[in-house]
Amino acid sequence: MTVNPISLLQLPPDLDRDRLPQHVAVIMDGNGRWAKQKGKPRIMGHQKGVDTLKDLLRCCRDWGVPALTAYAFSTENWGRPLEEVDFLMTLFERVLRRELKEMMAENVVIRFVGNLAALPPSLQQEIARSMADTQNNSGIQFTVATNYGGRQEIVQACKAIASKVEQGYLRVEDINENLFENHLYTQGLVNPDLVIRTSGEMRVSNFLLWQIAYAEIYVTETLWPDFNRSEFHKALINYQQRDRRFGKVKNK
Numbered sequence: 197m198t199v200n201p202i203s204l205l206q207l208p209p210d211l212d213r214d215r216l217p218q219h220v221a222v223i224m225d226g227n228g229r230w231a232k233q234k235g236k237p238r239i240m241g242h243q244k245g246v247d248t249l250k251d252l253l254r255c256c257r258d259w260g261v262p263a264l265t266a267y268a269f270s271t272e273n274w275g276r277p278l279e280e281v282d283f284l285m286t287l288f289e290r291v292l293r294r295e296l297k298e299m300m301a302e303n304v305v306i307r308f309v310g311n312l313a314a315l316p317p318s319l320q321q322e323i324a325r326s327m328a329d330t331q332n333n334s335g336i337q338f339t340v341a342t343n344y345g346g347r348q349e350i351v352q353a354c355k356a357i358a359s360k361v362e363q364g365y366l367r368v369e370d371i372n373e374n375l376f377e378n379h380l381y382t383q384g385l386v387n388p389d390l391v392i393r394t395s396g397e398m399r400v401s402n403f404l405l406w407q408i409a410y411a412e413i414y415v416t417e418t419l420w421p422d423f424n425r426s427e428f429h430k431a432l433i434n435y436q437q438r439d440r441r442f443g444k445v446k447n448k
């Protein structure tokens with residue numbers, strides 16, 4: 197008997213279109229290990245990681261997942277060797293410059309979240325340009341967490357709210373979850389339904405701490421550069437088998 201290979205260019209038939217996550221967030225881990233396994237320098241892993249991310253973005257678009265967020269650089273990543281940090285900053289800038297035209301053509305809305313003011317000025321410029329140019333697009337929402345830390349994001353939201361209270365624009369009684377969420381970097385974006393972490397580590401690593409309160413977490417041993425459509429398919433199958441109760445009892 198021959199089994200028809202599933203075309204991964206469209207939504208695979210074993211996935212339920214009505215139960216797709218509306219926002220997928222990815223912790224792209226394992227680039228260094230991937231390169232090491234191949235006897236290459238770590239930076240080659242990051243380079244291949246960009247191709248993986250590009251294809252995942254296209255795959256989300258092709259399959260009907262409306263938002264993708266990627267953890268590109270954490271506030272802790274400054275502790276890596278200087279050459280690697282420099283390489284990553286240059287890589288982000290180069291990729292943005294190179295891909296902007298295509299992202300416009302594909303109608304992507306790109307947004308960067310994190311403490312962007314601490315990034316190299318030339319990168320900040322590319323970021324500002326890509327966000328301004330794509331802001332009125334109507335396609336997939338692509339968010340890149342760069343110099344991002346969940347705790348830092350929460351602290352800056354607290355400061356912004358406290359300062360509004362101090363200046364009399366807000367009263368303490370006005371503070372609620374909704375207002376708080378509107379002071380996070382991700383304001384206006386639905387919270388992730390699914391977080392995928394590659395390369396086996398069972399941690400959230402300071403990623404979207406507030407936003408993933410009820411997200412399903414999927415960890416795979418696959419290293420990020422090898423996370424292709426077929427791996428994403430597996431993650432979505434697994435997600436659709438979960439019973440999401442949001443703290444309530446199961447619907448009968």
Ligand code: FPP
Pocket residue numbers: 224225226227228229230242245246249266267268269273287288289291292340
């Ligand atoms: C983690 O692997 C990966 C990173 C810190 C960088 C990820 C960045 C990209 C894939 C580029 C994205 C580019 C744009 C423009 C959004 P690791 O180095 O921690 O791997 P290891 O755990 O095996 O050492």
